[in-house]
Amino acid sequence: MPKRINMPKLSDTMEEGALIAWRKSQGDPIKRGEILAEIETDKADMEFESYTEGQIYALLVEPGQTVPIGTPIAIIRLAGDSDEDMQAAMSGGAVAAAPASAQAPQPASVSPAVPVPSKAAPVPPSAFAPPVPAAPRQSYTPQPGVVSGPHVSGPHVSGPRITPLSLDDDRIRATPAARKLAEERSVDLIEVEGSGPLRAILVADIESYLEKLETAPEPTDGVRATPLAVRMASDLGVDLEVVKGTGPGGRITKSDVVQEAQRVKDSAKVREAELYRGALQLSQKRKALIRNMVRSKDEAPHFYLMVDVRTDALKELRDRLNAESGDQRTRLTYTHLMIKACALALEEYPEVNATYRADEHDIALYESINIGLAVDVNDELVAPTIKSCQGKDLWQLADDANALVRRARLRKLQPQDYADGTFTISNLGMVGVDRFYAIITPPQSAILSVGSMQPRPIVVDGEIVVGTLTTLGLSVDHRVLDGVKAAQFLGEVKRLLEHPEDLVKDATVSA
Numbered sequence: 345m346p347k348r349i350n351m352p353k354l355s356d357t358m359e360e361g362a363l364i365a366w367r368k369s370q371g372d373p374i375k376r377g378e379i380l381a382e383i384e385t386d387k388a389d390m391e392f393e394s395y396t397e398g399q400i401y402a403l404l405v406e407p408g409q410t411v412p413i414g415t416p417i418a419i420i421r422l423a424g425d426s427d428e429d430m431q432a433a434m435s436g437g438a439v440a441a442a443p444a445s446a447q448a449p450q451p452a453s454v455s456p457a458v459p460v461p462s463k464a465a466p467v468p469p470s471a472f473a474p475p476v477p478a479a480p481r482q483s484y485t486p487q488p489g490v491v492s493g494p495h496v497s498g499p500h501v502s503g504p505r506i507t508p509l510s511l512d513d514d515r516i517r518a519t520p521a522a523r524k525l526a527e528e529r530s531v532d533l534i535e536v537e538g539s540g541p542l543r544a545i546l547v548a549d550i551e552s553y554l555e556k557l558e559t560a561p562e563p564t565d566g567v568r569a570t571p572l573a574v575r576m577a578s579d580l581g582v583d584l585e586v587v588k589g590t591g592p593g594g595r596i597t598k599s600d601v602v603q604e605a606q607r608v609k610d611s612a613k614v615r616e617a618e619l620y621r622g623a624l625q626l627s628q629k630r631k632a633l634i635r636n637m638v639r640s641k642d643e644a645p646h647f648y649l650m651v652d653v654r655t656d657a658l659k660e661l662r663d664r665l666n667a668e669s670g671d672q673r674t675r676l677t678y679t680h681l682m683i684k685a686c687a688l689a690l691e692e693y694p695e696v697n698a699t700y701r702a703d704e705h706d707i708a709l710y711e712s713i714n715i716g717l718a719v720d721v722n723d724e725l726v727a728p729t730i731k732s733c734q735g736k737d738l739w740q741l742a743d744d745a746n747a748l749v750r751r752a753r754l755r756k757l758q759p760q761d762y763a764d765g766t767f768t769i770s771n772l773g774m775v776g777v778d779r780f781y782a783i784i785t786p787p788q789s790a791i792l793s794v795g796s797m798q799p800r801p802i803v804v805d806g807e808i809v810v811g812t813l814t815t816l817g818l819s820v821d822h823r824v825l826d827g828v829k830a831a832q833f834l835g836e837v838k839r840l841l842e843h844p845e846d847l848v849k850d851a852t853v854s855a
Contacts, residue, residue, distance in 0.1 A: 386632035
């Protein structure tokens with residue numbers, strides 16, 4: 345039985361995936377464990393391995409296309425499958441079930457037959473979408489003595505003769521005479537309440553409507569509009585003063601308001617076409633970043649602290665350690681020293697290494713210190729996580745950080761490289777930013793921002809001297825921390841950077 349391959353869920357937060365490239369072509373044989381495709385998820389670009397063996401019969405998604413998880417992306421022909429089996433699979437017939445670990449649940453029914461694809465024309469995944477159920481029919485219960493449709497039997501109904509009416513709910517029910525009068529008097533039938541069978545509009549209803557308009561008091565703002573038009577304008581944000589009325593006596597009707605709203609919408613589209621020269625398609629990682637940042641600002645009440653740190657001693661330590669270790673160890677950077685300082689400060693203040701849990705109404709303290717490092721890769725912001733920073737010496741942290749950055753630049757990060765962060769560092773000093781505040785990465789409770797290191801005048805022992813300073817910013821979730829505790833943590837980071845020998849107490853320089 346043919347095997348249908350669906351867009352897999354490759355991360356716990358993945359909702360859709362973008363196909364980067366096929367590693368196999370239509371007609372190629374494929375074995376279990378071979379790479380079938382490269383897929384961009386919300387966290388990483390990942391290779392998708394085949395979990396079955398056979399021949400690629402159809403590739404249903406083109407490179408660059410984004411589809412929801414569970415959408416069919418390929419069909420594999422297994423040994424023993426007949427041409428009839430493949431035709432049935434392409435038309436939405438029976439196929440072998442995909443493993444639950446790699447595939448999302450599939451709809452029970454699929455759409456009508458689609459043609460077998462060629463290499464030049466992949467079958468769109470929408471061809472396998474479940475059919476949209478038809479809307480249920482409106483039921484109608486006839487009432488005694490009331491005309492109920494175009495074919496009525498039974499006793500004669502007394503009263504004026506009424507033209508049979510359609511039961512179609514998408515049109516306004518009105519007698520021909522009422523429609524003619526409405527057209528002559530510029531009445532919008534949707535504003536008239538019918539009193540006839542099935543709430544049909546009669547001539548008497550038109551006359552009553554016109555009488556109410558004539559006796560209505562003149563508006564104080566000088567704009568003559570029907571009550572429905574006024575309500576509609578409020579809902580749609582239409583300025584009645586710019587609308588020309590076509591109703592009785594030049595009144596503005598609902599149709600006038602709708603036409604004006606459509607005109608404004610069309611004008612906005614024309615304006616957009618003139619204003620914008622194009623649009624950038626968002627990657628899956630960018631979409632996830634947007635969702636997280638919006639969630640952070642919506643849910644976490646941020647407050648901010650800032651402190652200047654003198655870094656002359658930090659530079660001396662970095663230069664000395666690099667000179668002493670030579671090529672035997674990783675060359676240290678200011679970022680490596682920042683990571684170590686934050687790790688030690690988080691050990692001293694575990695309340696910062698925590699998160700607010702809304703469901704439990706408590707604050708949970710993390711077991712490990714996992715520091716995320718914000719990195720810009722090909723104009724994309726990623727924040728891979730250095731795991732278990734507690735207890736690691738400076739060079740171990742530097743090696744871990746460098747390995748993550750290398751994988752990020754090669755676009756080889758995996759979802760586990762982003763997972764379980766408890767604190768984040770964002771450094772824009774290398775691009776000349778003096779100071780800034782970053783947005784907290786949920787569900788973390790704080791993020792440290794690092795500005796550029798610059799010579800500035802400072803006062804030492806009553807005298808003005810020139811020193812190198814950087815500005816640290818701390819964004820804090822007020823649900824987890826108050827100002828004093830956050831200030832104590834930031835003060836400890838400052839102390840460690842200004843007295844950096846404490847950063848290497850647990851390490852030796854030699855390899």
